[in-house]
Structures are given as structure tokens and as C-alpha cells.
Amino acid sequence: MSTRAEQHTAEVVRREQLSPHLVRLVLGGPGLTGFTSTGIPDEWVGLVVPGQFQSRYYTVRSWTGSELTLDVVVHETGLVTEWAAGGCVGDTVTVTEPKGSFAMPDDASWLLLVGDLTALPAMARICESVTVPTRVWAEVPDDPAVLGGHLPDGSATTWLTPPAPGASALAAAVEQIEWPEGEGYFWMAGESAQMRAVRKHLMRVRGLPHHAYDVMGYWRGNAVRQPRAVDPGPLYRAGKAAGRTDDEIWAAYDAAREDR
Numbered sequence: 454m455s456t457r458a459e460q461h462t463a464e465v466v467r468r469e470q471l472s473p474h475l476v477r478l479v480l481g482g483p484g485l486t487g488f489t490s491t492g493i494p495d496e497w498v499g500l501v502v503p504g505q506f507q508s509r510y511y512t513v514r515s516w517t518g519s520e521l522t523l524d525v526v527v528h529e530t531g532l533v534t535e536w537a538a539g540g541c542v543g544d545t546v547t548v549t550e551p552k553g554s555f556a557m558p559d560d561a562s563w564l565l566l567v568g569d570l571t572a573l574p575a576m577a578r579i580c581e582s583v584t585v586p587t588r589v590w591a592e593v594p595d596d597p598a599v600l601g602g603h604l605p606d607g608s609a610t611t612w613l614t615p616p617a618p619g620a621s622a623l624a625a626a627v628e629q630i631e632w633p634e635g636e637g638y639f640w641m642a643g644e645s646a647q648m649r650a651v652r653k654h655l656m657r658v659r660g661l662p663h664h665a666y667d668v669m670g671y672w673r674g675n676a677v678r679q680p681r682a683v684d685p686g687p688l689y690r691a692g693k694a695a696g697r698t699d700d701e702i703w704a705a706y707d708a709a710r711e712d713r
């Protein structure tokens with residue numbers, strides 16, 4: 454039974470620890486009856502877990518027509534992390550309608566995929582869905598010998614280790630890539646500051662047109678957002694003088710920090 458046209462309730466029917474930081478959750482139940490996959494291999498859903506109202510986004514690793522599989526990174530602390538780390542089987546969750554972004558041009562002759570552990574589910578599903586030669590760079594905190602089994606056999610994968618827990622150095626890795634000849638497609642996802650740096654690199658150094666790449670910020674690292682580049686004092690005083698509410702002032706502050 455759908456709760457609204459774009460939302461579905463589901464039960465956690467199975468939980469499997471794939472590696473120390475990756476948990477597979479299989480959702481099922483009658484609430485998923487109306488769920489329809491977009492077929493786009495990096496499609497994601499919003500997930501709302503018990504006792505919460507905010508959603509977090511997760512890639513649809515697979516949809517069988519009755520069961521929806523999500524692979525969830527369990528990191529230090531977080532709404533979904535803490536829930537998924539525990540005994541969540543039997544819990545009822547809400548998932549939103551799926552959306553996807555991967556749009557490889559028909560004439561692409563190769564595909565490059567770059568991502569951290571949060572992007573591994575999407576990279577695995579993308580690998581399963583394409584026929585062009587594909588190279589993968591995966592930055593993971595767990596043993597590649599364990600995680601490699603989740604990519605199709607024969608995937609050409611370079612495994613990278615994060616510089617520290619909760620940190621990423623994928624932007625530097627992208628600068629080292631030797632690009633194939635001809636027209637292809639570049640897909641990447643991971644920590645937002647890394648993604649911003651990579652977008653600049655693709656535009657300014659590689660001169661790629663927009664249709665040749667898709668780079669998505671999947672999560673924001675605290676460490677890379679510090680120290681704050683924006684002094685809130687002047688913004689707060691100016692906001693108050695202009696008669697803005699505190700919410701409006703802090704929204705402007707957040708936007709200013711994101712712009713840097």
C-alpha cells in the first residue's frame with residue numbers, strides 16, 4: 454500500500470553485513486507494490502527510518518519487483534548509520550519515488566567511474582548495465598578483496614584508501630587519471646568538496662562539455678568544511694538591520710558557506 458503516490462512504506466526483511474562499513478538492507482512488503490524503477494542505473498530513493506522525519510538518499514542496488522536492496526555505509530555517526538548499525542530487521546521505513554542521473558551519450562565509447570564507498574552500489578549497478586569498456590576507481594575503507602565481489606567479474610578497478618576516516622582524496626586521484634582516446638562518459642560521486650574540485654578540473658583543465666560527465670556530491674564531510682570561511686557576525690548584523698528572521702539569516706549564512 455502506498456502512503457502517497459510518491460512514497461512507499463516497506464519493511465526491512467533482511468540485513469547482511471557486507472564489510473565492516475557496508476550493510477545490505479533488503480526491503481519488502483505490500484507497501485512496495487506500486488514501486489516502479491526508473492531503470493537508470495544510479496537511481497536513488499529517499500529513506501526515512503523509524504523515529505525520524507528527515508530523509509537520507511540511497512542508491513537502489515537492485516529491485517526485483519518485490520524486494521528493494523539498499524547498501525548502506527555505516528560511518529561514525531548519523532541518523533541512518535546508527536539505525537542500520539543495529540537490529541533493524543522488522544522495522545518499517547518510508548522510501549520515496551526513485552530518481553536517476555546517469556545519462557551516458559549513445560556514442561560514448563568508454564566509461565570512467567570514480568567514487569567512494571557510498572558510490573560503490575551505484576558503480577556496481579552501472580557496471581552491470583553497460584557494454585562499453587569501463588574503468589573504476591573506488592576509494593574504500595574496507596578490504597577490496599571483500600568489496601570487489603560486488604562489482605561484476607573482470608571490472609578494471611583501482612582501489613584507493615581514504616586518507617583518514619571520514620575523509621576523501623578522490624579529487625587528487627582524478628587529476629592523475631590517464632584519459633582514454635575518443636568520446637566517453639565520466640561518472641563520479643562522493644564527498645561534496647571533492648566533487649566541487651573535480652567539476653572545476655573537468656571544466657577548466659579537461660574542457661569537457663556538460664553532457665560528457667555527471668559528478669554528484671553524496672555527502673558532506675565535516676572535516677573539509679572547517680575552518681569556516683565565512684564570518685557569521687557581519688551577516689547576522691546586516692540581516693537583523695534588514696529585519697530578517699534568524700532562520701532567514703542562517704539560511705543566507707549556509708548559502709554563503711556553500712558558495713565558497
Ligand SMILES: Cc1cc2nc3c(=O)[nH]c(=O)nc-3n(C[C@H](O)[C@H](O)[C@H](O)COP(=O)(O)OP(=O)(O)OC[C@H]3O[C@@H](n4cnc5c(N)ncnc54)[C@H](O)[C@@H]3O)c2cc1C
Nearest residue numbers: 497509510511512525526528531532533534571671672673
Ligand atoms: C543520490 C545519492 C545516492 C546515495 N547513495 C548512497 C548509497 O547507496 N549508500 C550510502 O551509504 N550512501 C549513499 N548516499 C550518501 C548518504 O545519503 C549520506 O552519506 C548520508 O548523509 C548518510 O546519512 P546518515 O544518516 O548516516 O548521516 P547524517 O545524519 O546525514 O550525517 C551525520 C554526520 O556524518 C557525516 N557523514 C555523512 N555521510 C558520511 C559518510 N559516508 N562518511 C563519513 N561521514 C559521513 C556528515 O558530515 C555528518 O557530520 C547517497 C547520496 C545521494 C545524494
